[in-house]
Amino acid sequence: MKRMEFALDLFTVFTLTAGALFFLAGTVGLIRFPDPLTRLHALTKVDNVGLGLVVVGLIPQADGWVGAFKLVIVWLLVQLSGAIVTQLIAGAIRERGPSV
Amino acid sequence: MTSSFFADAGLVLLVLAIGASTIFARKAFDAAVAFVVYGLLLAIAWVRLSAIDVALTEAAIGGGMTGTLLLGAVARLRSAEPDSTRIGLPVRLATGVCCALVAAGLAGALLLLPEAAPTLAPAVRENLVHTGLGNPVAGVLFAYRALDTLLEKVVLLLALLGVWSLAPNNAWNGIPGLRLYERPNSTLTFLAQILPPVGIVVGIYMCWVGANDPGGAFQGGTILAAMWLLVIIARLEGAPSIGQLWLRIGLVLGPAVFLVVGLAGLVLANGFLAYPPDYAKPLIVAIEFALTISIAAVLAMLAAGPPKQVQQQ
Numbered sequence: 001m002k003r004m005e006f007a008l009d010l011f012t013v014f015t016l017t018a019g020a021l022f023f024l025a026g027t028v029g030l031i032r033f034p035d036p037l038t039r040l041h042a043l044t045k046v047d048n049v050g051l052g053l054v055v056v057g058l059i060p061q062a063d064g065w066v067g068a069f070k071l072v073i074v075w076l077l078v079q080l081s082g083a084i085v086t087q088l089i090a091g092a093i094r095e096r097g098p099s100v
Numbered sequence: 101m102t103s104s105f106f107a108d109a110g111l112v113l114l115v116l117a118i119g120a121s122t123i124f125a126r127k128a129f130d131a132a133v134a135f136v137v138y139g140l141l142l143a144i145a146w147v148r149l150s151a152i153d154v155a156l157t158e159a160a161i162g163g164g165m166t167g168t169l170l171l172g173a174v175a176r177l178r179s180a181e182p183d184s185t186r187i188g189l190p191v192r193l194a195t196g197v198c199c200a201l202v203a204a205g206l207a208g209a210l211l212l213l214p215e216a217a218p219t220l221a222p223a224v225r226e227n228l229v230h231t232g233l234g235n236p237v238a239g240v241l242f243a244y245r246a247l248d249t250l251l252e253k254v255v256l257l258l259a260l261l262g263v264w265s266l267a268p269n270n271a272w273n274g275i276p277g278l279r280l281y282e283r284p285n286s287t288l289t290f291l292a293q294i295l296p297p298v299g300i301v302v303g304i305y306m307c308w309v310g311a312n313d314p315g316g317a318f319q320g321g322t323i324l325a326a327m328w329l330l331v332i333i334a335r336l337e338g339a340p341s342i343g344q345l346w347l348r349i350g351l352v353l354g355p356a357v358f359l360v361v362g363l364a365g366l367v368l369a370n371g372f373l374a375y376p377p378d379y380a381k382p383l384i385v386a387i388e389f390a391l392t393i394s395i396a397a398v399l400a401m402l403a404a405g406p407p408k409q410v411q412q413q
Contacts, residue, residue, distance in 0.1 A: 077295075077298065080291070080294065080295070081291070081295070084287045084288065084290065084291045087287040088286070088287060088288055091283075091286070091287075
């Protein structure tokens with residue numbers, strides 16, 4: 001039982017670290033990339049993969065099945081709104097041209 | 101010096117930095133965006149202080165709702181005539197000094213708190229059983245500080261009256277001049293079709309769990325208002341004209357139910373805003389639901405702005 005818990009904790013540490021790396025990379029991209037469309041691209045990686053890894057890592061630590069379910073719902077909602085808001089911003093950029 | 105100390109210290113530094121960038125931002129739009137971030141960071145700070153109810157309210161009202169209002173104001177200012185009068189240095193200095201004085205006063209009050217702050221928390225915890233509620237915050241809001249909670253909702257209505265009073269005479273009872281998204285069948289339409297069912301469930305859940313866990317009328321109402329605004333902005337449903345009877349009833353429903361229950365307390369319990377002991381919880385939950393509807397309506401109408409067009413017949 002102890003060994004199982006240790007393995008789950010290790011899994012959490014590993015996935016959270018990987019998720020944090022994605023957040024870091026996305027933030028660097030947001031600051032360093034040259035134009036709005038590529039910056040949006042960097043941001044969506046953070047939304048999808050970074051938050052996904054964090055959620056997957058937190059599931060073993062969650063408060064039972066309901067807690068895990070809520071975490072997954074949060075991830076899905078962020079995916080949905082993130083993808084759509086990115087589309088809307090990109091559409092606005094295409095219409096008006098990138099404003100500096 | 102634990103790792104959580106460093107996390108907290110980093111959070112404090114972030115809050116201060118974002119606060120400063122809100123003040124020193126050159127453009128109103130940048131300041132409004134920074135203010136939203138500031139609200140979200142404050143929400144995390146409240147979580148660290150174990151005040152989940154406050155954190156939820158801060159994220160919903162401080163970040164989301166106020167941010168929407170500020171962004172709306174920025175958009176309105178942009179389309180208005182550019183103001184040529186520059187604010188002089190003395191006025192700006194005086195504003196800065198006044199703000200600094202308020203901040204210093206608050207900081208002083210906080211630092212001069214006695215070691216063991218006078219608290220009523222144990223008394224509340226002991227008597228919470230009588231309200232039938234599990235969430236001490238809801239207990240305080242609806243049992244011990246009910247008058248404050250009632251007046252707070254009336255203040256919301258007054259704020260809406262303030263916004264509506266900006267309407268030109270011929271647009272009174274017209275439709276709020278909210279800026280809609282121009283393109284039909286866009287991804288926003290898709291979001292406005294798929295998100296509200298989820299959002300409505302979450303909003304009602306927030307209100308319902310408020311009796312026993314963090315949540316409540318304000319948090320739930322804000323989510324419902326956001327869903328309504330999303331549907332309106334995506335043009336799936338038109339904004340109602342402010343003269344609609346159902347809208348007016350929705351706006352005053354919460355405070356009215358609260359007031360009726362409060363007055364009934366004069367007869368059925370010990371006084372104004374007191375609950376009969378056996379029915380405390382059902383009454384409080386009923387008030388919360390009515391308040392959620394009113395808060396959702398008021399917040400959505402606040403964000404929608406003063407009426408602009410005359411209603412089409």
